[in-house]
Amino acid sequence: MISRRDVIKWGAVAPAIAAGSQAAFAQAPQGLDAFMLDTRYVDSLPTEHAGIPAICFAGDVTKPWFDTLDPAWRQRGYVLGGITGSDALFVLQSLAQQQGRRVVSQTQLGEKDERGVYPVSWVIAPVHPSVTA
Amino acid sequence: MSVLPPDMDAAGFAAFLEELRGAVGADWVWSGDADMFPYRDSFSPVWNTDEERHASAAVAPENVEQVSAVVRIARKHRVPLYPISTGKNFGYGGPSPNVNGSVVLDLKRMNRVLEVNNERNYCLVEPGVSYFDLQRAVDETGNKVMLDCPDPGWGSPIGNSLERGVGYTMPHFRDHFGSHCGMEVVLPDGEIMRTGMGALPGSDTWHEYPYGFGPDPAGLFAQGNFGVVTKMGFRLMPMPEYYRTGLITVPRRRDFIKLVNHVNYLSDSGLIGEVEYGSALRALMGDRDFLALITKTGGPSDAEMDAAASAAGLPSWQVELQFFGPEKATLENWNYAKDRILSDIPGAAAVDGDHFTMPATEEQLNNTTQPWQTSIKRRRSLGVPSLGAWKIVRDDGHVGFFPVLPRTGEAVFEVQRVLGDAMKEFPSLPSYFNALSTPLFWHTHTFQMVFAPSIKHDDPEHNAITHASMKKCVAVAAEHGWGDYRAAPIYQDDVSDTYSFNNHILRRFHEQLKDSIDPDGIIAPGRGGIWPRRFRA
Numbered sequence: 001m002i003s004r005r006d007v008i009k010w011g012a013v014a015p016a017i018a019a020g021s022q023a024a025f026a027q028a029p030q031g032l033d034a035f036m037l038d039t040r041y042v043d044s045l046p047t048e049h050a051g052i053p054a055i056c057f058a059g060d061v062t063k064p065w066f067d068t069l070d071p072a073w074r075q076r077g078y079v080l081g082g083i084t085g086s087d088a089l090f091v092l093q094s095l096a097q098q099q100g101r102r103v104v105s106q107t108q109l110g111e112k113d114e115r116g117v118y119p120v121s122w123v124i125a126p127v128h129p130s131v132t133a
Numbered sequence: 134m135s136v137l138p139p140d141m142d143a144a145g146f147a148a149f150l151e152e153l154r155g156a157v158g159a160d161w162v163w164s165g166d167a168d169m170f171p172y173r174d175s176f177s178p179v180w181n182t183d184e185e186r187h188a189s190a191a192v193a194p195e196n197v198e199q200v201s202a203v204v205r206i207a208r209k210h211r212v213p214l215y216p217i218s219t220g221k222n223f224g225y226g227g228p229s230p231n232v233n234g235s236v237v238l239d240l241k242r243m244n245r246v247l248e249v250n251n252e253r254n255y256c257l258v259e260p261g262v263s264y265f266d267l268q269r270a271v272d273e274t275g276n277k278v279m280l281d282c283p284d285p286g287w288g289s290p291i292g293n294s295l296e297r298g299v300g301y302t303m304p305h306f307r308d309h310f311g312s313h314c315g316m317e318v319v320l321p322d323g324e325i326m327r328t329g330m331g332a333l334p335g336s337d338t339w340h341e342y343p344y345g346f347g348p349d350p351a352g353l354f355a356q357g358n359f360g361v362v363t364k365m366g367f368r369l370m371p372m373p374e375y376y377r378t379g380l381i382t383v384p385r386r387r388d389f390i391k392l393v394n395h396v397n398y399l400s401d402s403g404l405i406g407e408v409e410y411g412s413a414l415r416a417l418m419g420d421r422d423f424l425a426l427i428t429k430t431g432g433p434s435d436a437e438m439d440a441a442a443s444a445a446g447l448p449s450w451q452v453e454l455q456f457f458g459p460e461k462a463t464l465e466n467w468n469y470a471k472d473r474i475l476s477d478i479p480g481a482a483a484v485d486g487d488h489f490t491m492p493a494t495e496e497q498l499n500n501t502t503q504p505w506q507t508s509i510k511r512r513r514s515l516g517v518p519s520l521g522a523w524k525i526v527r528d529d530g531h532v533g534f535f536p537v538l539p540r541t542g543e544a545v546f547e548v549q550r551v552l553g554d555a556m557k558e559f560p561s562l563p564s565y566f567n568a569l570s571t572p573l574f575w576h577t578h579t580f581q582m583v584f585a586p587s588i589k590h591d592d593p594e595h596n597a598i599t600h601a602s603m604k605k606c607v608a609v610a611a612e613h614g615w616g617d618y619r620a621a622p623i624y625q626d627d628v629s630d631t632y633s634f635n636n637h638i639l640r641r642f643h644e645q646l647k648d649s650i651d652p653d654g655i656i657a658p659g660r661g662g663i664w665p666r667r668f669r670a
Binding site: 059061087 | 160219220265285287518521527529587
């Protein structure tokens with residue numbers, strides 16, 4: 001289970017990562033199992049940080065969810081941090097709920113665009129006893 | 134916002150929940166605001182208003198025996214259940230119930246693909262199976278069949294078909310309820326029933342012959358509230374060898390009438406898959422004068438539209454055709470379609486599109502090489518589940534009104550005019566109905582048109598406009614014989630009211646059935662506009 005300290009730390013560094021700071025990425029917390037980075041809002045970053053994979057996508061979560069998250073979410077554990085559009089977060093949190101997980105932290109990082117979508121940082125963690133580590 | 138089931142106090146509710154925990158395990162019963170938030174309709178135009186419908190609790194059984202036990206407990210306590218499969222019915226109510234205080238019967242744990250049969254081309258699934266789950270099972274059995282999935286594909290075959298949802302491949306697979314064959318249902322008294330050949334012990338044709346013997350009640354469980362469907366079979370299309378596309382354009386506005394008739398012929402003959410109607414004139418909608426023309430009260434004349442098309446050097450209409458089958462057959466069918474249409478409509482033109490061996494590669498699925506600006510969403514056209522549709526959702530979601538209309542060009546023109554004029558009452562909404570609005574050819578034998586205004590969680594005034602416009606659309610369309618095919622709980626009574634032949638005999642018949650098997654309204658009271666005696670009072 002991710003610690004509250006790590007959740008807070010992710011919330012603190014996420015805006016800097018979204019602003020393009022690779023140095024901030026190096027400050028990301030260790031309590032996460034993967035990062036989801038939406039390239040509509042985050043410039044390209046290393047594919048991993050301290051052994052934690054960064055999953056990059058451009059708004060459509062289909063492939064990362066189908067290939068990586070869905071299999072991982074069928075197991076216990078797996079804490080995911082992300083900087084994505086709010087539309088992508090909606091999809092991910094809906095899918096996460098189905099598998100005993102919940103958004104435990106989220107912070108809006110910018111203004112809404114003409115479609116009403118905005119960048120947001122978040123953490124999705126297991127909450128149901130069937131999937132908590 | 135905590136609510137209680139109808140006619141129940143807090144102590145009774147606690148006792149009821151305790152019995153549920155005994156049936157399914159304490160970890161699989163939820164109540165309280167945090168746990169119930171996901172069961173709200175996040176696309177609701179009545180979000181955070183008194184009209185929003187809230188569930189009191191949720192329960193997730195693991196198998197049909199537990200479903201039966203939950204139904205019996207609910208019957209004993211007279212608590213309404215609201216069954217959901219994956220709860221992704223967004224735009225039509227999501228997971229939220231018709232009646233405040235209902236308990237969501239969340240079937241997500243029943244997520245087994247029980248069979249994929251590649252020789253007889255069917256599958257058998259449980260309610261919690263999503264199209265993605267089914268795709269995985271198809272992949273694991275050699276990719277010999279092709280799905281027909283909605284867009285996005287995170288819903289379940291059972292939930293989508295029971296809502297009479299649609300897909301985008303060949304005609305007889307696009308109607309998802311129409312392509313089902315055989316179901317298992319837990320009735321309101323907890324009994325387990327199988328339809329069709331499933332009623333015959335030892336039969337191996339449950340998913341090939343839907344009727345069995347005697348009346349077939351399967352239709353009662355679509356958009357109905359007569360039981361909880363726990364298994365369904367679906368026909369699957371053998372993976373086609375080849376896929377081909379082509380574009381036909383026609384120059385004049387009235388050419389649309391002939392074009393539609395030709396496409397109807399091609400579709401009903403089994404020569405084409407789903408089509409995408411469109412107009413190149415949409416490129417002119419940024420021009421204020423042109424926008425005024427196509428949204429003019431009473432509609433523009435044919436001459437005005439033809440003059441605009443001629444001045445722009447653009448055809449009035451187009452249709453994108455899709456062909457499935459052996460390579461030679463797809464080529465011959467495309468050549469036949471071209472000959473048929475171009476020889477009948479002066480000035481019609483054809484463009485050859487992408488064609489390739491199936492299954493498609495990732496690059497082909499990305500659909501970037503068509504020689505025209507395509508409206509085809511390639512993944513869904515090839516039955517590949519996707520979540521990409523969410524990139525086109527505006528604001529916090531939308532609600533949907535998709536009236537059913539005749540498959541004629543004349544009907545399309547009439548809808549453009551009638552609903553275009555009616556919606557002028559709501560000038561802040563986008564123009565869904567104008568002289569360029571084209572029909573959706575989703576269901577096998579009918580047209581629909583789209584009205585899907587957005588909602589915003591932080592803008593109740595915007596939502597109130599959306600809500601009022603939905604009700605007006607339902608009413609005005611019905612005055613012209615165009616009925617909605619599917620609706621969120623907050624609109625189901627409005628829509629049901631419009632199907633009023635012979636003093637609402639259809640609804641009265643449904644109510645008689647409901648009263649006889651579920652008078653206390655244990656299964657989804659109000660769903661489909663069907664209320665049992667207890668709630669009619």
